[in-house]
Amino acid sequence: MLTIIAAASENNALGKNNDLVWHLPNDFKRFKALTTGHHIIMGRKTFESFPKPLPNRTHIIITRQKDYSVPEGCIVVSSLEKAIAACPENATNFIIGGGEIYKQALPFADSIELTRVHAVVDADTFFPAIDENEWQLTHDEFHPADEKHEFAFTFLTYVRKRQ
Template identity: 65%
Template sequence: MNTITMIAAAAQNNALGRNNDLLWHLPDDFKRFKKLTIGHKIIMGRKTFESFPKPLPKRTHIIITRDTAYTVPYDDCVVVHSLEDALQLVSDEDAFIIGGGEIYKQGEVFADVIELTRVHGTFEADTFFPEIDSDRWALIAEEHHPKDEKHHYAFTYLTYTRIGKPLKI
């Protein structure tokens, strides 16, 4: 069985980004994202994909867009036109939903795990992570990282599992 994990970094007000860009620079969070997602398929909206300078190495990118003419010139990228189409491509393997805001909203009902980096601050944003419903999600792990010379904000890694659905990791 496969595990669908939503992975994100969101501020205390659930802010994710603004103008298709991140609101903070957290090198340790980037390392964790890479460690967790490398070798897996990553599902994202078109705007999230276009926010990267190039595809992330050693991951298959599944890009969701309503634009039926949209193409990308990379072998490690697949274009689909709905989240359901994306999920069919990962029906027998672990995969990560990596954004943006609308894809997270749609993906929450399909996810088994949420790996959330909670950035300690509030930010002006145009994209937000959905509110985590404590009736549906159980916090099973947290690890705090204080502000330091490489990180302008303190943050906490939070791992949630869906309540009532057996964990398949």
């Protein structure tokens, strides 16, 4: 099972200058809870945005760079198809970014775990549009802005419609 997990604003903004454009502690907690113990697939720039590999997850980094050096336990591949092939079958594996990887992964994904941030922000990286003809919203959970969360947000779960 391949799940895309992301946080995107109302205008589908993901980030700017290889960084997030908001700080939502409850989104980080959800991301950690869902991805811990699983394989996570990402592009090189997303991997480089972390200070160190995320604990208790197997990182699969997609890059065209030859001899790209990563810490022990991380896997480097040259394409999304090779990244998916490196994941265990019959397990939930996650696509965690960035924008181009999300776009490439959308046709392969079984579900999307999206945190919709209720704001319009300036960004240079965007999440692809979700086609309502292909995806069914199965869960939504609204969270208002508060002292720890500058913006209101909604956790959304989509599953691919079966044809």
